[in-house]
Amino acid sequence: MVTDLVYHDMFVKHEMSAGHPEGPDRLKSAMNYAEKAGLFEDERLNLFTPEPASLDTVYAIHGKRYLEGIKEKSEKGGGFYSLDTAVNSYTFEAALLAAGGGIGAVDRVVAGTTENAFVLCRPPGHHAEFERAFGFCFINNIAVAASHLIRNHGLSRVMIIDYDAHHGNGTQNSFYSSDQVLYVGLHQDGRTLFPGSGFPDEIGTGEGKGYTLNLAMYPGAGDKSYDLAFKKVIEPLAESFKPEFILVSVGFDSHYKDPLTSLGLTTTGFAMMNSRLKQIASKETSGKLTCFLEGGYNLDVMGMCAQNLLEELSGVPVSEFNEHHTESETCTQYTEALIEQVTKTSPLL
Ligand SMILES: [Zn+2]
Structure with a gap:
């Protein structure tokens, strides 16, 4: 079986402003590390060039007028949505290709052509709301994929599962009243970091009550x-919910060297x-797993973590970067x- 690395040249043409932390160099670093590690010559990894998402699929998650x-x-x-979130002439095309x-x-x-995949895309998606571009995000790629499934x-x-340092507010809100999508966010406390949400008392509503968990x-x-969160929350939750497919928002900004956040993970922790x-x-x-790139603003960390993730997904021995x-x-x-x-309030635990 093979792992898809999903990538398109358009992903590096979207740029919000010169020197913006969410810039094209993030993907260039990830691709450089993967290349240096010899992953593009390995038959276990397949470079997959996507097609744009159909608008009908995206309308399940975003309003027509907004798109x-x-x-x-x-x-x-180009133009601005907020001081830190802006489009250039490539953004719409790049966003549709990321969702696609x-x-x-x-x-x-699902077809069994591949075992799993890493969507190495820009713009990222997990902050994008139904009718709001937010936090460097325009189309919520992971939410579109979940609704498509x-x-x-x-x-x-x-x-x-969303392990980006920031709470995946857009993803959570897309499925807040649904019991078909279990959202688990591991992020830095919203009292200390954008977007200021994702507290343990946000647990879902109506039929979705208990299907949102925030650490x-x-x-x-x-x-x-x-490690504790996986052992005591994520693994038992998966056993209880019995998912048919696992989607992961990977954000390498939970690393201790990230310039925008204050968490303490090492590359060993991500691995x-x-x-x-x-x-x-x-x-x-049966192995069905797809990962989506969200944040990560230290370029070397981006490269190391992307390489390690591709190694793990494709079954190549995971390189050790010896961080302490x-x-x-x-x-x-x-x-x-x-x-x-969280354990006390979740009906699934
Ligand atoms: Zn983030």
Whole structure:
């Protein structure tokens, strides 16, 4: 079986402003690391060039007028949504290709053509709301893929894990009243980081009550806290929910060297999470797993983590980058208390 690396040259043509942290160099670094590691010569990895998403598929997650607005702005050569979120003339095309990359990737996994995939895309998606471009995001790629799996492949249980440092507000809100998508967010506490949401009492509503879980980590939380979160929350949740497909929002901004955030993961911690995700997929979904790039703003960390993720997904031995960073006792204790709180309120645990 092979792993798809989903990539399109248009992903690096979208740019919000000179020197913006969410810039094309992020993907260039990831591709350079993968190339240097010899992954493009490995038959276990396949470079997959996506087609744009059909608008009908995207309308399940975003309003028509909102999407037309992004198209118009792009056609006019660019414009701002907020101080940090802007389009250039390539943005609409890149965003449709990013969403289409996710759709193509899950289609190929469902068909058994590939085992799993990493959608190495820009713009990212997890902050994009129904009618709002937000936090460097325009189309919510992972939400579009989840809804496509439910509407067009007839699935009824999709699990989304989001380990980006920022809360995936757009993804959570897309499925807040649904029991068909289980959203689990591991992110830095919203009192200390954008977008200021994703607290443990956000658990879903109506039929979706209990199908949203948020572990809002104390600043500094790292490998030990995330290990506990997998052992005590994510693995038991997967066992109880029995997902048919696992989608992951990967954000390498939870790394201790990230310039925009304050979490404490090392490349070893990311590798641990990726390996556990693959194990969960192997146990619950016959391996069906697709990862979507969200954030990550230290360029070397972007490269190392993307390389490690591709190695894990494709079964190539995972390279060790020998980083050392230990979280404080306070962080671990806070995480233990948080896990206890979430466990008490979740009907799935
Ligand atoms: Zn982020």
